Amino acid sequence: MSIVTVQLGQCGNQIGFEVFDALFIDSHCPQRLSSKRENEAYQASCKERFFSEEENGVPIARAVLVDMEPKVINQTLSKAAQSGRWKYGQHSSFCQKQGSGNNWAYGYSVHGPRHEESIRNLIQKEVEKCDSLSGFFIIMSMAGGTGSGLGAFVTQNLQDQYSNSLKMNQIIWPYGTGEVIVQNYNSILTLSHLYRSSDALLVHENDAVHKICAKLMNIKQISFSDINQVLAHQLGSVFQPTYSAEGSFHYRRNPLGDLMENLVPHPEFKMLGVRNIPQMSENSLAYSTFTWAGLLKHLRQMLISNAKMEEGIDWQIRPPLPGLPSLSKMSLNKELHFNTSIANLLILRGKDVHSADLGKQKLRAYVHQYTKFGIEEEDFLDSFALLEQVVASYCTL
Amino acid sequence: MWIPGASLLTKFLLPSPLLVMANPFTEYYIVETQPGSNSLLIRVVGDGGSISKGKICSLKARAVLIDMEEGVVNEILQGPLRDVFDSKQLITDISGSGNNWAVGHKVFGSRYQEEILEKLRKSAEHCDCLQCFFVIHSMGGGTGSGLGTYLLKVLEDEFPEVYRFVTSVYPSGEDDVITSPYNSILAMKELNEHADCVLPIDNQSLFDIISKIDLVVNSGKLGTTIKPKSLVTSSAGTFKKWQEKPFDAMNNIVANLLLSLTSSARFEGSLNMDLNEISMNLVPFPQLHYLVSSLTPLYTLADVNVPPRRLDQMFSDAFSKDHQLIRADPKHSLYLACALMVRGNVQISDLRRNIERLKPSLQFVSWNQEGWKTSLCSVPPVGHSHSLLALANNTCVKPTFVELRERFLRLYKKKAHLHHYLQIEGMEESCFTEAESSLSALIREYNQLDATKSMPVEDLPRLSVAV
Numbered sequence: 012m013s014i015v016t017v018q019l020g021q022c023g024n025q026i027g028f029e030v031f032d033a034l035f036i037d038s039h040c041p042q043r044l045s046s047k048r049e050n051e052a053y054q055a056s057c058k059e060r061f062f063s064e065e066e067n068g069v070p071i072a073r074a075v076l077v078d079m080e081p082k083v084i085n086q087t088l089s090k091a092a093q094s095g096r097w098k099y100g101q102h103s104s105f106c107q108k109q110g111s112g113n114n115w116a117y118g119y120s121v122h123g124p125r126h127e128e129s130i131r132n133l134i135q136k137e138v139e140k141c142d143s144l145s146g147f148f149i150i151m152s153m154a155g156g157t158g159s160g161l162g163a164f165v166t167q168n169l170q171d172q173y174s175n176s177l178k179m180n181q182i183i184w185p186y187g188t189g190e191v192i193v194q195n196y197n198s199i200l201t202l203s204h205l206y207r208s209s210d211a212l213l214v215h216e217n218d219a220v221h222k223i224c225a226k227l228m229n230i231k232q233i234s235f236s237d238i239n240q241v242l243a244h245q246l247g248s249v250f251q252p253t254y255s256a257e258g259s260f261h262y263r264r265n266p267l268g269d270l271m272e273n274l275v276p277h278p279e280f281k282m283l284g285v286r287n288i289p290q291m292s293e294n295s296l297a298y299s300t301f302t303w304a305g306l307l308k309h310l311r312q313m314l315i316s317n318a319k320m321e322e323g324i325d326w327q328i329r330p331p332l333p334g335l336p337s338l339s340k341m342s343l344n345k346e347l348h349f350n351t352s353i354a355n356l357l358i359l360r361g362k363d364v365h366s367a368d369l370g371k372q373k374l375r376a377y378v379h380q381y382t383k384f385g386i387e388e389e390d391f392l393d394s395f396a397l398l399e400q401v402v403a404s405y406c407t408l
Numbered sequence: 409m410w411i412p413g414a415s416l417l418t419k420f421l422l423p424s425p426l427l428v429m430a431n432p433f434t435e436y437y438i439v440e441t442q443p444g445s446n447s448l449l450i451r452v453v454g455d456g457g458s459i460s461k462g463k464i465c466s467l468k469a470r471a472v473l474i475d476m477e478e479g480v481v482n483e484i485l486q487g488p489l490r491d492v493f494d495s496k497q498l499i500t501d502i503s504g505s506g507n508n509w510a511v512g513h514k515v516f517g518s519r520y521q522e523e524i525l526e527k528l529r530k531s532a533e534h535c536d537c538l539q540c541f542f543v544i545h546s547m548g549g550g551t552g553s554g555l556g557t558y559l560l561k562v563l564e565d566e567f568p569e570v571y572r573f574v575t576s577v578y579p580s581g582e583d584d585v586i587t588s589p590y591n592s593i594l595a596m597k598e599l600n601e602h603a604d605c606v607l608p609i610d611n612q613s614l615f616d617i618i619s620k621i622d623l624v625v626n627s628g629k630l631g632t633t634i635k636p637k638s639l640v641t642s643s644a645g646t647f648k649k650w651q652e653k654p655f656d657a658m659n660n661i662v663a664n665l666l667l668s669l670t671s672s673a674r675f676e677g678s679l680n681m682d683l684n685e686i687s688m689n690l691v692p693f694p695q696l697h698y699l700v701s702s703l704t705p706l707y708t709l710a711d712v713n714v715p716p717r718r719l720d721q722m723f724s725d726a727f728s729k730d731h732q733l734i735r736a737d738p739k740h741s742l743y744l745a746c747a748l749m750v751r752g753n754v755q756i757s758d759l760r761r762n763i764e765r766l767k768p769s770l771q772f773v774s775w776n777q778e779g780w781k782t783s784l785c786s787v788p789p790v791g792h793s794h795s796l797l798a799l800a801n802n803t804c805v806k807p808t809f810v811e812l813r814e815r816f817l818r819l820y821k822k823k824a825h826l827h828h829y830l831q832i833e834g835m836e837e838s839c840f841t842e843a844e845s846s847l848s849a850l851i852r853e854y855n856q857l858d859a860t861k862s863m864p865v866e867d868l869p870r871l872s873v874a875v
Contacts, residue, residue: 021680080682082680083676083680086676108536108537109682110684110685112682112684112685112688113688113689156685186760188760188778188780189759189760189780189782190679190781190782191685191689191781192689192690192776192778193688193689221756221757225757232758234678234756234757235678235679376692376693376776377688377691380688
């Protein structure tokens with residue numbers, strides 16, 4: 012079964028590219044750690060999920076790229092084409108010229124309705140190419156204007172159009188300081204709308220990924236491309252084919268369905284997080300050994316202590332756990348879990364975001380920029396209320 | 409053949425000495441443009457040709473030049489950039505405005521309204537997507553101040569959804585135009601009401617920057633040869649003797665400001681920032697839209713033995729008074745918001761590290777403690793490996809306005825020179841009193857914010873919901 016990816020805004024498109032790249036490279040990894048037949052089955056499964064076939068053998072990503080200004084999409088398309096390994100469909104992108112100005116209201120109330128039909132057609136075309144559709148994977152950020160506002164609109168649209176398909180939204184939680192000043196407003200509005208229309212929200216924080224890059228991967232001058240690659244690695248491990256009950260050579264056919272079934276038992280609790288082990292740079296490959304048991308144990312510790320990485324866990328100090336780097340499918344271990352730690356994240360960050368927001372709201376700061384495009388104060392209050400509800404539900408767990 | 413423009417800016421260039429700025433701005437821009445790049449400020453005519461130094465006849469500035477006397481515009485049309493400016497996009501008169509805001513605003517405003525509108529519409533038609541207007545003028549004179557602000561109203565009516573950015577040169581204390589306080593205050597009212605975002609500049613700061621550079625250049629220290637192209641004051645390529653033409657050097661600085669402002673919209677980067685995002689993030693309340701700008705670095709040393717200025721130094725410089733384009737003291741006042749627009753090979757970790765480092769020494773308003781907006785553009789300016797433009801919405805602009813009001817009141821109390829204004833049809837004393845009260849209201853807003861400076865951050869209660 013296939014997954015159609017929708018990439019929205021600068022963040023969504025930049026990450027989407029890295030995800031497809033990671034998936035492709037991984038499924039065509041030259042390391043022969045298992046039998047040939049095994050590899051082929053894996054490749055086929057992975058490919059069917061994310062790529063469709065093209066005449067000259069270059070697979071095309073099952074993706075729709077959307078942005079309100081052309082620079083990033085052009086870059087993404089050409090990077091993919093240049094790599095020669097895979098590429099995006101020629102007509103699967105939609106862009107405009109003027110951008111969204113970091114304004115959620117502009118993305119949601121202006122761009123949304125204006126371009127609803129074009130975007131819907133693009134997605135339709137992509138869906139028709141699939142033999143069977145598992146669902147949608149929507150990548151967006153919460154801080155900006157297009158990803159957040161238009162993303163919320165598109166998700167709602169998908170809810171109406173494809174009510175039987177599952178939707179997982181990958182949202183990027185911005186840095187605590189210094190990305191966009193109105194990111195708190197945009198985030199609150201996005202979260203509240205997505206909670207109503209999405210099936211699962213997979214959250215990644217820029218701060219956390221940044222720390223992973225710094226501590227574990229030892230990158231000195233971290234760029235967004237580094238951050239996106241780590242993200243792609245994590246996302247890839249979420250979506251790679253896993254064995255089904257029939258045993259080897261048979262991969263689970265419904266990735267999104269399986270995930271949701273196990274992780275989102277109740278529609279009130281939709282937020283998911285990823286813990287990934289191991290996360291090391293390729294340079295450490297030569298110096299590392301690991302055992303399955305060791306990895307699992309470490310992962311459990313990470314979960315319990317709500318840590319995003321192996322190092323720096325509060326209540327236990329351990330030497331860095333060596334591990335094989337990203338690209339070998341056998342050694343990947345990931346656990347997609349939902350427990351109170353995500354709830355804590357929502358509560359803690361939500362509190363920061365919330366108090367920052369309430370402060371601003373009280374003085375109505377920046378609100379005039381939103382009311383210009385039809386988002387009134389009641390909308391803000393509605394969003395606050397909904398999120399408080401969610402926080403309260405998690406607290407009672 | 410049009411190179412498709414992502415978004416477009418139309419510049420309105422208003423009178424001397426600022427009109428001369430068209431030259432450095434466009435010069436630099438042409439140097440920065442590569443074939444096939446985003447045609448934000450310039451459009452290609454004819455068959456494109458090669459956009460190299462010699463053949464700039466195929467580029468036309470998206471600009472309208474307006475002056476009520478012909479001297480400066482003629483100079484441009486005879487200069488090296490004459491082909492860049494379409495003669496159809498000029499509006500000139502002969503007599504000038506006599507440093508009288510009323511003449512510029514009321515007389516020439518109504519006389520040329522139709523013509524201006526027509527040229528505007530023509531320019532707008534050439535754009536795929538019109539995003540904003542840049543209005544560049546001075547506050548102390550007659551045409552720039554009067555006709556310039558009249559234009560703002562016209563733009564607001566005709567193109568209500570297009571942002572209006574204004575770069576205003578404020579008169580310094582030693583200004584030689586006696587009526588500049590009148591002109592400035594009358595213009596301020598218009599700026600308050602019709603501009604989306606204003607970048608105030610004063611000549612004294614620009615002059616100080618030039619002097620500082622001069623000191624370094626002429627100090628004769630070993631190893632301090634400066635790369636000529638890298639000077640923020642030089643025209644592309646040459647290091648002119650600035651003593652002969654100081655305004656050229658000063659205008660170059662402002663040109664660099666505008667280039668940096670638009671760089672993220674023109675070139676690619678890992679964190680883009682469009683012009684509409686400036687207003688969105690830096691203007692929390694519609695009236696408080698005055699931003700203090702500072703540019704670094706001012707020059708790059710040519711000697712390869714000298715290590716390039718450390719990145720962190722660049723960030724520190726951006727918050728030093730020496731690099732500001734207006735005299736103000738942001739560090740001791742209250743920040744409402746701050747934007748850092750970085751160009752060149754700088755990554756997100758460098759940015760975050762410096763923000764963390766500088767944050768403790770800056771005071772942000774209580775409800776916007778994390779009020780930073782950042783952007784990363786991969787293409788550095790000519791002659792540098794990286795550069796930074798900082799835009800701050802800070803209460804430190806208040807003293808400038810207060811001083812302006814003082815000078816205005818000194819003249820107004822004596823009714824000095826008032827008759828020149830009142831004899832113009834449409835002008836009454838109420839114009840003056842309204843303008844003064846508009847400015848006073850603005851000052852009061854800033855005062856209110858300043859009063860919250862030392863107050864502790866309130867812990868606001870969360871909304872309580874029924875579970």
